[in-house]
Amino acid sequence: MTEQLPVFLNISSVEVGKHLYWHLGNYKIHGQVLIVTWLVMATLLSVAFVGTRTLKRIPESFQNFMEYILEFLQDIAKNQIGEHEYRAWVPYISTIFLFILGSNWAGALIPWKLIQLPEGELAAPTNDINTTVSLALLTSCAYFYAGLRKNGLGYFARYIEPTPVLLPINILEDFTKPLSLSFRLFGNVLADELVVSVFTLLVPILIPLPVMILGLFASSIQALIFSTLSAAYIGEALEGHGEHD
Secondary structure: OOOOOOOOOOHHHOOOOOOOEEEEOOEEEEHHHHHHHHHHHHHHHHHHHHHHOOOOOOOOHHHHHHHHHHHHHHHHHHHHHOOOOHHHHHHHHHHHHHHHHHHHHHHHHOOHHHOOOOOOOOOOHHHOHHHHHHHHHHHHHHHHHHHHHHHHHHHHHHHHOOOHHHHHHHHHHHHHHHHHHHHHHHHHHHHHHHHHHHHHHHOOOOOHHHHHHHHHHHHHHHHHHHHHHHHHHHHHHHOOOOOOO
C-alpha cells in the first residue's frame, strides 16, 4: 500500500531561509536575531549613557543632539495622545521608535554578510517576523492597559458604540491592528534588504549606493510610522469612554 501523506500541516514549522538555532529546553530560538538585538540595545544604552552623564544647564554639542531627539519623540506622543496624558507614554513611544530605527539601520549599514555563522546570517532584527509581531503585541497590551487603567471596565463600552451591530467589527479591529503593524514593518524591511542584495549581486560597485541611501530613509519612515500608530492607538484608548470629569 502506498504511504498516505499527512493531511495537516504544522504552520509553526514553516520557515523562510536558514537560522542559527539556540536551544532553550524544548524551544528553539533564532540566535542570529538575538545577537543583533543585543548589539542594538547595547548601542542605544551606551549612547544614552554618554549623552546624559554630564548634563549642563547650557547644553553643548552631543547634549544638544540628545535633547533634540527627546523633543522630537515627545512631540510624537503629545500629538497623538494629548497634552494631558502623553508624559507617561513618552518612554514607551521613545523606546519603540529608537529600537526599530536602530534595528533597521543596523541591517542597512553594517555588512553582516561578512560575518560567517554555522547556519543562517546576521541581519536586522526587524527582518524577522517574530520581532515585529512581538513589538506589535506590546503595543496592543499597552493600549489595552491604557484604556482599562483610565476607564476601568467601562473601556469595553467602545465595542458597542455607536451601535451594538458594530460589535464584531470593533472586535476584529483589535486583531487587525497588530497584524498591520507587524507585517508592514516586516515586509518593508525584508523588501529593502532583498532589493539591496539583488543590486549588489548585479552591479556591486556604485549602483547599490542610492538604493542603500533610500533604504535608510525608508527605515526611518517605518520607525516613525510604527511609533506614531502606537501612540495613536494609545490615545484612542484613552479617549472619552467612561470618563467622569
